Every structure is written in structure tokens, then in C-alpha cells.
Amino acid sequence: MIWSEICIQTTNEAIDPISNILHEHGTNGIAIEDPADLSKERETFFGEVYDLDPADYPADGVYIKAYLSENTYLDKTVDAIKRAINQLQQYGIDLGRNQVTISDINEEDWATAWKKYYKPVKISDKITIIPTWESYQPTSGDEVIIELDPGMAFGTGTHATTVQSIQAIEQYIRKQDVVLDVGCGSGVLSIAAGLLGAGDVHAFDLDDVAVKSTKINAELNQINNKITASQNHLLHDVALRADMVVANILADIIVRLAGDAWNVLKSDGIFIASGIIKDKQQLVQDTLQDTGFRILEVNKMEDWISIVAKKTPNESGA
Known part of the structure; x- marks a missing residue:
């Protein structure tokens, strides 16, 4: 099955409200890619994250990624997500670049590859x-x-x-x-x-x-x-x-x-x-x-x- 990955480049401040919007619109799973993770010191026995690739991270702000199944309502759903995110500005939320991109991803690759980054x-x-x-x-x-x-x-x-x-x-x-x-x-x-x-x-x-x-x-x-x-x-x-x-x-x-x-x-x-x-x-x-x-x-x-x-x-x- 092919999924559409929606990626929003935004700020740390906007992570929680945008994540909530994505869930409200039926997305599956959310991943946060924050450049701060590349330089964060960790005690290795926590086993948080490993093998991070700088190319996966934005030069500024963060990426929030979520997934939508491809269907006839995909374009309408993405437009609704964009509108809801833009409305956050009226609450004083800094959206940063607020760039939204869509790409296709194979379910088999997505379902297994991301799990290696999450440990106890x-x-x-x-x-x-x-x-x-x-x-x-x-x-x-x-x-x-x-x-x-x-x-x-x-x-x-x-x-x-x-x-x-x-x-x-x-x-x-x-x-x-x-x-x-x-x-x-x-x-x-x-x-x-x-x-x-x-x-x-x-x-x-x-x-x-x-x-x-x-x-x-x-x-x-x-x-x-x-x-x-x-x-x-x-x-x-x-x-x-x-x-x-x-x-x-x-x-x-x-x-x-x-x-x-x-x-x-x-x-x-x-x-x-x-x-x-x-x-x-x-x-x-x-x-x-x-x-x-x-x-x-x-x-x-x-x-x-x-x-x-x-x-x-x-x-x-x-």
C-alpha cells in the first residue's frame, strides 16, 4: 500500500498544536525531526536514538511528519490541514517557515524502518x-x-x-x-x-x-x-x-x-x-x-x- 507523507517545516513551539491537528484529520503516526537531537548529549544506557543522519533534518526549525492513506479525499484533507495550521497564528503560535510538502512512501518500508530510532x-x-x-x-x-x-x-x-x-x-x-x-x-x-x-x-x-x-x-x-x-x-x-x-x-x-x-x-x-x-x-x-x-x-x-x-x-x- 502507498501512503502519502505530509511534512511540515515549523517551530518547536508549534509541535504540539500541529500534532493535534494532524491527529484530528486522521493521520497515522507522527515523527518529529529536530536538529537539536543531533547535538544533544545522552547517557547511552537510556538508548534513546542512534545513527542520526544530519541530512534528514532541517537547517532551521523542525520537521513534523505524518501519514495519510491515498484516497480520493487526499487533496481536500491536506488543504484542511493547511488551513487549520494557518489558523494557529491567531493564537500567537509562531509557525516559522510553515512549509508543507507531500511525498509518497511504501507502507512496507515505513512500517519497519522508523522503529530503529526508538528505544527504551x-x-x-x-x-x-x-x-x-x-x-x-x-x-x-x-x-x-x-x-x-x-x-x-x-x-x-x-x-x-x-x-x-x-x-x-x-x-x-x-x-x-x-x-x-x-x-x-x-x-x-x-x-x-x-x-x-x-x-x-x-x-x-x-x-x-x-x-x-x-x-x-x-x-x-x-x-x-x-x-x-x-x-x-x-x-x-x-x-x-x-x-x-x-x-x-x-x-x-x-x-x-x-x-x-x-x-x-x-x-x-x-x-x-x-x-x-x-x-x-x-x-x-x-x-x-x-x-x-x-x-x-x-x-x-x-x-x-x-x-x-x-x-x-x-x-x-x-
Whole structure:
């Protein structure tokens, strides 16, 4: 079978929103080719990436690649993707070159060649993410393994925003916590929370593909008994009371989410917000503090900011 590869040359800032657009339009799998990976120092026992070819990377910005099956609606789908990407500019997203190219690729070559670049990655003190086709033996008794198939949705779970979120979950989660994962994507944050001791995890995403992927990955990790995934717009009409809310989404959406996160959190509850670019950091911090949250941590990884905030205990109705 022949597939069409859509390649967008853009900025790091635009990776997450463009990835979401691609998934919403039915693409299969997403690959990010960032020139920074060529010079990034790695501890080899993580086994992240190897044999990188500089010719595969752009001179500036990043490539985001995804795949569409060839059909009579291909041109219309590509045009719709282009329009949706261009509309991101109204939210202040820098698209960089914003060049979109289409090429054909044979399914047999695509299905096997890209897998050699993804190996087990230890992303926190306890958690290691492994692709489903890799064999891996834990290096310690308390190591937590998350299995993911990157072809399902939203990459391998090793993007800086995801790593920051998981590291914060690991630090702040308590046994039997109720956790809400807003914009769940592949479900990796929900799975991490469940494996780290949460008693009940609710995963929400507006995209039905993400909801299905979360359910599949939860079952793959034998934790589907703890995770309930459902289609929902952020936290609208969610009446649950939570110990932790995690949102790895755009800064502007976090700002809109802050009030609802406050309302669903119990007193002393934790709000983990990730996916924030530097230019939006102060806006998010100010919004959280104006809502009543106390900022516990502000962390930076690569070009991304994450914020951990706590609901102050003196609010009424906690």
C-alpha cells in the first residue's frame, strides 16, 4: 500500500498544536525531526536514538511528519490541514517557515524502518517508557515500565512537555489519589499516575481518537481497571473531586482551564500544567495566582516550561 507523507517545516513551539491537528484529520503516526537531537548529549544506557543522519533534518526549525492513506479525499484533507495550521497564528503560535510538502512512501518500508530510532527511555527516577516491540529488563526493583506504541497517538511519550509532567506526577502523587488528565492524548500521563499509585484516574480529550488510544494503552499496561477515558471539552461539566489535575496542553488553554481546575480540586490539591512556551510563562503564572493557586515549582526543559501549583487550603467548600 502507498501512503502519502505530509511534512511540515515549523517551530518547536508549534509541535504540539500541529500534532493535534494532524491527529484530528486522521493521520497515522507522527515523527518529529529536530536538529537539536543531533547535538544533544545522552547517557547511552537510556538508548534513546542512534545513527542520526544530519541530512534528514532541517537547517532551521523542525520537521513534523505524518501519514495519510491515498484516497480520493487526499487533496481536500491536506488543504484542511493547511488551513487549520494557518489558523494557529491567531493564537500567537509562531509557525516559522510553515512549509508543507507531500511525498509518497511504501507502507512496507515505513512500517519497519522508523522503529530503529526508538528505544527504551528512562524519563524520571522511576519511570521508563518502552516501545511495544522492544525487550527490556528493569534495572531496579522499583522501576516502573510504561509500554507505548508510538503509532497510536501523540508520539513516544518522551517529548519534553510529557517528561516534565511525568516527573511532577512522580514527585507529588499520593497513594489512592484521584487524578484528572486533561487532554490525555495517548494516555501516557494517566498510565503514569495509575502505575505510581493513583486510585482512580479520569482521562479527558475532545478527540475521540485520543480517547480510544488511551483505552488501548491502558489495557496494554494492564491498568485499564484504574483509568476511565472519555470524550470531553477540558473540564466542562465535570463534577468529580480530584487530588491532582494534569494538563499537558497549550498555555492559552491552561489559562482558560485554571478556574475549572480550581473548582474540581480538593483543598491542597495539585495542578500540574505543562506545554508552556517561555513567552506565555508569566501569563500562566499570573492566572494561576489570581485564581488562588500557590506556585510550588516552575521548571524548564529545552524550550518548555511546566508549573506545579497547589490549591490553597482556606477556600470554602474544600
